[in-house]
Amino acid sequence: MNEVLIHSLxxxxxVAARKAESNVSYIGILxxxxxxxxxxxxxxxxxxxxxxxxxxxxxxRSWIVNNRMELxxxxxxxxxxxxxxxxxxTALAGFEERAIELLADLVANASFPAQELDLERxxxxxxxxxxxxxxxxxxxxxxxxxFFAGSPLAHNILGYEESVRRLDHDDCRGFVEKWMAPxxxxxxxxxxxxxxxxxxxxxxxxxxxxxxxxxxxxxxPTPNAPFREIRNRDNHQANVLTGTRVFDARDPRRYALxxxxxxxxGAAMNSRLNRELRDRRGLVYTVESSISLYSDTGLFQxxxxxxxxxxxxxxxxxxxxxxRMASAPLSDRTFSQARQQLCGQLLVSGExxxxxAMNLAKSLLRHGCVRDNNHTAEQIMKLTPADLLxxxxxxxxxxxxxxxxx
Numbered sequence: 001m002n003e004v005l006i007h008s009l010x011x012x013x014x015v016a017a018r019k020a021e022s023n024v025s026y027i028g029i030l031x032x033x034x035x036x037x038x039x040x041x042x043x044x045x046x047x048x049x050x051x052x053x054x055x056x057x058x059x060x061r062s063w064i065v066n067n068r069m070e071l072x073x074x075x076x077x078x079x080x081x082x083x084x085x086x087x088x089x090t091a092l093a094g095f096e097e098r099a100i101e102l103l104a105d106l107v108a109n110a111s112f113p114a115q116e117l118d119l120e121r122x123x124x125x126x127x128x129x130x131x132x133x134x135x136x137x138x139x140x141x142x143x144x145x146x147f148f149a150g151s152p153l154a155h156n157i158l159g160y161e162e163s164v165r166r167l168d169h170d171d172c173r174g175f176v177e178k179w180m181a182p183x184x185x186x187x188x189x190x191x192x193x194x195x196x197x198x199x200x201x202x203x204x205x206x207x208x209x210x211x212x213x214x215x216x217x218x219x220x221p222t223p224n225a226p227f228r229e230i231r232n233r234d235n236h237q238a239n240v241l242t243g244t245r246v247f248d249a250r251d252p253r254r255y256a257l258x259x260x261x262x263x264x265x266g267a268a269m270n271s272r273l274n275r276e277l278r279d280r281r282g283l284v285y286t287v288e289s290s291i292s293l294y295s296d297t298g299l300f301q302x303x304x305x306x307x308x309x310x311x312x313x314x315x316x317x318x319x320x321x322x323x324r325m326a327s328a329p330l331s332d333r334t335f336s337q338a339r340q341q342l343c344g345q346l347l348v349s350g351e352x353x354x355x356x357a358m359n360l361a362k363s364l365l366r367h368g369c370v371r372d373n374n375h376t377a378e379q380i381m382k383l384t385p386a387d388l389l390x391x392x393x394x395x396x397x398x399x400x401x402x403x404x405x406x
Contacts, residue, residue, distance in 0.1 A: 004360060004370045005195045009207050012183030016360040016370060017195035020093075025191035026357035027099045027198075028088030029107060030365055033179035034081045035159075036152040036218065036294075041166070044124070044159015047080040048167050049175050051124055053087065054078075055116035057109040062116055068102050069095075076102065080157055083294055084362075085179075090354060093192040097201050103187075104205035107180050112172040121164060128158045135239040135405045136305065143241045143301070143403045146229065151221035153294065181211035186365045190357040220296045226399040232406045238308045239405045242315060243301030244398040249293035249366055255379045256391035257291060257300065262342045263388075264321060265289030265302055270341075272321050273302065281317075283310050295366075300395060308406050315402065326396035329385035343377040350374070 002019040009015065020026070038045040054076070056062045069076040074091030087106065089099040131137045141156035148154035158164075187206070189198040223245060247253060265273040265288050277284045287304040306314050330338065350356060350373040363371045 005199070006364065006370065007199050009182065009203055011207060011209060012181075012213065013202070013206055013209070014186045014364055015189065015199055015202055016186060016364050017189040017198050018357075018360065019195055020190045020192050020353070022353060023093045023192055024353065025091050025093055025096050025099065025189075025193070026088070026354050027096065027103065027187070027189050027191065028086055028358060028361065029103050029185055029187045030358075030361040031085040031180050032083070032184045032365055033085060033175075033214075034083040035155065035157040036082050037179060038152065038155070038159070039175075041163065042159075042171055043155040043163040044128075044157075045167055045171055045175055046085055047157050047159060048121075048124060048164060049172050050078045050080045050085050050087075051120050052112055052117055052172055053106045053110045053176075055120060056111050056113055057105045058111060059109070060105065065102070065106070069099065072098070074099070082153060082157060084365075086358065086361075088354075088358065096189070096191050096193050096198055097205075100189075100198075100201050101205050104209070107176070107185075107206075108209050110172075110176060112169045114169055117167075117169065117172070121167070124158065124164055125161055128161060128164070131156075131158060135233055135235050135237075136303075138233075139239045139241045139303070139403055139405045140301075142231070142405070143243065143401070146227055146403060147224065147243070147245075147299070147401055148221050149224055151219070153221055153297070177211060178214050181213050182206070182209050183213040186361040188357050188361040188364075190353070190360065218296065226401045228402050230404045230406060235406060237305050238311050239303070239305050240311055240314070240402065241301055241303045242318065242400050242402040243299050244395065244400045246291070246293070246298040246300045246395075246398075248296050248298055250295075251293075251298075253391065253394075254291075254293060255376070256383055256387045257395075258376075259339060259342055259380055259383060259388055260325065260391045260395065261289045261291055261300065262345070263338050264325065266342070266345075268341065268345070272325075273304075273318060276317050276321060277304065277306075277314055283314050283317075287314075300398075311404060319400075322392065322396050325392040326389070329389045332385065335385045335388065339380055339383060343380055346373045346377050346380075 005017045007015045035046045054065050078087045145154050265271050273287045277287050284304045284306045289302045292299040
């Protein structure tokens, strides 16, 4: 794999550039701000900004923005998380400046016209309603509301109907001016073109952007008391989420947690929970563990869907499997197989070129350097059965909260 060139512009914007091994260019801008940075009374603002950045600039109407990459067979898209906004493009080689100029114009000059905001507001409201109608999604949002109560991490990324209806031009423009400062962003550029050329193009179009680095007002969420809550939604199936607080995204223990989670409830059919709950007992159709690591805290969770009468039994089995992993180290052979499986999954997923390109920016933003899936696999291969046992005991000794949507 070609070497990644890291460069900082005089205004503080960081660039991660690499020569691509294909004829497709991947270029995007990652901002260190998400839904937890919406601001009081503006739940959903970061996501709304992500949607409405595309609604025009002083030199481009919204239809021009929407067609700028599509007319050459490329794509312009975006997404929002609790701590990030990503704007990204794909296109055939040779259109690097087109993509960089477009992204720069949106970040610097998005105009947020009132009529366009009202139209897009309806789209976002429909998105909110669709999530409410899907209990498998809603259970994660509602769990966060309880688990992080009192923190901006509590509200869901989309916001709520009443808050989204209040958002206006000044809110959107204020968010961009505050958070989309050069020092608070990273741009990645993975193209067949010379990385040095891409950096020069980025300097031309983004080098003059001047905004003060925002003072982060993120506070570590205060731990709340564990809860056991059941909410009736008149569903035919119970959607259950149980989880506990862990550490943040920079903690070195995260590699052991990745391995623990993959063994317990990973995506593969041979995970312990899939084997116990689905294959041996037929209690669930889906069961999976997940990890959400933020800049200052984290969550380990297990989700499953089952008939309401079977939920208690499923939770007992989940608890027993965690305790079993915490009771004794795996044999060397079993541990080696589990470690190799996770590393194989990481390296196979690394074949997705677009995700690889995005990960350059994410790594640079989070860690100040580029760490790819190969680095993660190397760290996992250094783990020992004792490391895994220590992590299993950490999880087993942690207080779990549970939300059930019936």
